[in-house]
Amino acid sequence: MASSNLTVEVVSPEKRVWSGEATMVSARTLEGDIGILPDHAPLLGVLVDGNVSIKAVDGSSHEFALRGGFISVSKNRVSVLGESA
C-alpha cells in the first residue's frame, strides 16, 4: 500500500492544529534538519524549537512554529507533537 502521500497530523496538548495529506514535511531535530518524503523509514525524533513546514497535496504550504516536541513517522503517517504550536 505504497500511497504517494503522507497523512500528517500536527497536534498540541490542547488541540489538533492541522491534519491532512501532504507530499513533504520538514522539521529540525536535535541532529539537524530532516525532510520526510513518502515511504520514509519509521522514525522517532526529538524536535528543537523552530519551524515545521508542510507541503500539502494541493500545493499550499503550511508553517508551524513549535517550541520543542516530537516527530514520529510510520507507514506514511507523520505526527508532529508540539509543546505549543
Next chain:
Amino acid sequence: MGAQLRVYRRRMRSVKATKKITKAMELISASRIIKAQQRVNASSPYANELTQAVTAVATFSKVDHPLTTPSVNPRRAAVLIIAADRGMAGAYSNAAIKEGDLVIAALQARGVTADAYLVGRKALNYYKFRNRSIAGSWTGFSDNPQFENAREVSSALITAFLAQADAADELHIIYTQFKSMITQIPVTNQVLPLITEEAPAGLLPQYEFEPDASEVLNALLPRYVEARVFNAMLQSAASEHAARRRAMKSATDNADELIKSLTRLANAARQAEITQEISEIVGGADALASASAGSE
C-alpha cells in the same frame, strides 16, 4: 396577619432565594460540561500519539531509564490526587479523596511510603484538617485547567522521581473519569514506572531514533507524564461540572418540594385564620343578639 402565616411566608421567601441560586449554578455547570468535554476530546490525539510513541520506545529499546525500570524494592511512591476547588458538587471531591486514602493504605501495606500531591482546595483542606503531610499542592484551576498547570504539577512529580536521595519509585494519579453525563468514577492510574500496555493492534514499526533511543526517551517521558496529568485534570474538570450540575439539580428539586409544602401550610394557616375570624364574628353577633333579646 397571624404569626403562624407570617413565619411560613418568611420561610418561603428564603427557600425561593436559595432556589434561584442553585438553579443558576445548575445552568452554569450544564453549559460548562460541554466545553470541558470538548477539551477532553481535543487533548486526546496528543495523548494517544505520545502513548504510542512511548510504548514504541519502551518496547524496542533496551534502554535502562529510571522512569521505565520498575524498582526492585519500591520504598516511596508519589500519589497525585485531583479534587475540586469548590464544594457544592455532591460527593465529587470526597469520592476522589477516599479513593486516594485506599491507594495510600494499599501502598503502606506493601511497606511503601506515600507522598501526597494534591490538586484542588478541597483535597488540601481535607489533608490539612487531619494534619497529614503534604508533599505538594496546587489550587485555583480545578474547573478550568490549562496545560501550564499540568506542566507545573508534572515537573514537581518528575523532580521527585529523579531526586538523588529518597526518590519516588512509583507515581499514581487519582482522578475522576468522565464516563458520561451521569456516571463519573474515581480511578487510579499508575503512570510510572511505565507499564507497557497491551500491544496496540498491529505490530509496532521498527523505529529509527533521532538522535538515539535513550535521548528520545529522556525527552519523551516528561512530556508523557505531562500529557497524562493534563488529561486527568481535564477529565476531572468535566466530572466536577457534571457532579455539580447533578447536585444543584437535586437541590433545586428539593427547593421546589419545600415551596410546595410550605404553600400548602401557609394556605391552611390562612384558612384557619379566616375561619377563626368568622366564628368570632358569628359568636359576637350571637352574643349581641341574645343580649338584646334578653333585655326586651
